[in-house]
Amino acid sequence: MHRRVLLAAPALLALPAHAQPWSPDRPIRILVPYTPGAINDTLARLIGEKMGDALGQLGVVENRPGASGSLAIAATAQAAPDGTTMVVANTANLTMNPFLFANTGYDPQKDLTPLATCARVxxxxxxxxxxxxxxxxxxxxxxxxxxxxxxxxxxxxxxxxxxxxxxxxxxxxxxxxxxxxxxxxxxxxxxxxxxxxxxxxxxxxxxxxxxxxxxxxxxxTGSERDPTMPGVPTFQEAGFPGYEVYVWFGFVGPARLPAPIRDRLADAIIRIANGAETAERIRRAGATVWTRNPAEFAVLIGEELRKWGTVIRAANLRIE
Missing domain, CATH: 3.40.190.10 (Periplasmic binding protein-like II)
Structure with a gap:
């Protein structure tokens, strides 16, 4: 019995290392597709400053505006899939730009890993x-x-x-x-x-x-009335069923991000966004906390690509 316990000891000692959740070994770079002051920037800073408590490393914001947000998204797509680079993207970046520009430098469904949404307006x-x-x-x-x-x-x-x-x-x-x-x-x-x-x-x-x-x-344009204007109907209430538009904001990383890293980052983002202090600050910025996990975020991107692709092609829009 004693011999069996000794033989099993190396395996038992190895278990905690495998069971430990992933943690970043350096600060997490959060790219922002716009200049400081934009709501993407506000959300990046609100979430980033709490990452030290959630993950042991701060989120460091880096503004990289240009090409209607495409520069920061493309830079994220090209980053190493190690969990230390992400970008705060919005509806336009991920589901409109691919149809408006000849070459954005990324395919939103092939080159990026959806992590979590955090807010919408x-x-x-x-x-x-x-x-x-x-x-x-x-x-x-x-x-x-x-x-x-x-x-x-x-x-x-x-x-x-x-x-x-x-x-x-x-x-x-x-x-x-x-x-x-x-x-x-x-x-x-x-x-x-x-x-x-x-x-x-x-x-x-x-x-x-x-x-x-x-x-x-x-x-x-929401699915329900906004509390700041309770007397104003939704488009659907006004007789236009199926018309619903939100601008949502979410974090994405590069493709091939390992599932343990993806899930740990997503969980941290969602918990931070839903925290009382951060949620109130998001509300003061004019947005509503709205969180979706990686699987739900991926479905959202697919649905929005179909919707906006139809609209943009019908309007024959193209930006050179």
């Missing part, structure tokens, strides 16, 4: 405060009666607000004129001045103007 369709349109149905009726005459602003060709409006146009069978701007602020300024008919923009961008009485919200 819905959009609101807004019109000037003195607009004659008080419902989505009235706006659509006017667009059908006057093809090509109604105009809408966006934060740029191929941006998520632009494509949200294209999806609306596609679903309603209307012809409306797109007026792209360099960012949301100048487009909303012209909308407030009455130079345009409407815009579908991220709720954090439109809410201050709605609350200030400068714009009127006709609908929100």
């Amino acid at each position: 819905m959009n609101a369709l807004v019109v000037p405060a003195n607009s004659p349109y008080r419902t989505l149905a009235e706006l659509v009726a006017a667009a059908k009666a006057n093809p090509g005459k109604l105009s809408y602003a966006s934060s740029g060709a191929g941006s998520s607000p632009h494509l949200a409006a294209e999806l609306f146009r596609h679903r309603t069978g209307t012809d409306m004129a797109h007026v792209p701007y360099r960012g949301s602020a100048p487009g909303l300024a012209d909308l407030i001045a009455g130079r345009l008919d409407f815009s579908i923009d991220n709720l954090p961008n439109t809410l201050p103007h709605v609350e200030g009485g400068r714009l009127r919200a006709l609908g929100v």
Whole structure:
């Protein structure tokens, strides 16, 4: 008996090493596809600063803007699959850019490993405060009666607000004129001045103007009403079933990331995002905590690629 225990000892001693969960051996680099101040950047910093408690290593944020976010995503795709490089991507980066640009430098389903989503924001369709349109149905009726005459602003060709409006146009069978701007602020300024008919923009961008009485919200693009504008119906409530648009944000790593590393990172991101302090700070940034695990995130990417691919091809959009 004593001899058998001694013979088994090496194997018993080896078990803890194999049973230990993966831990990074150096700080985790979190790439951000945009400049500081963007919501991707805010989320990267909120999650990164808590990684020391969750994983034993801090998340170090590195802003790498350019090519509508594609530079940071491509750099992540090319990184070693060791768990020390990830990027905070959004809907546009992963499911719109592949159809808009000839070469983004990555395939979102082949070159990346989905880890976890952490937040999302819905959009609101807004019109000037003195607009004659008080419902989505009235706006659509006017667009059908006057093809090509109604105009809408966006934060740029191929941006998520632009494509949200294209999806609306596609679903309603209307012809409306797109007026792209360099960012949301100048487009909303012209909308407030009455130079345009409407815009579908991220709720954090439109809410201050709605609350200030400068714009009127006709609908929100979420699956349910937003608590900041409880009197504004969803598109589905307003008679447009199946129209739902969120801009979501999630962490992805390079392809071939080993499952133990993937799962440990995903668990840390989800637990940090759902923590009371981080969740409140995400809410103050204008977003809602919304977490999905690696398998659910992969399904989401596939569904959104199909949806936005259809919209972009139908609109014949291409950015050189």
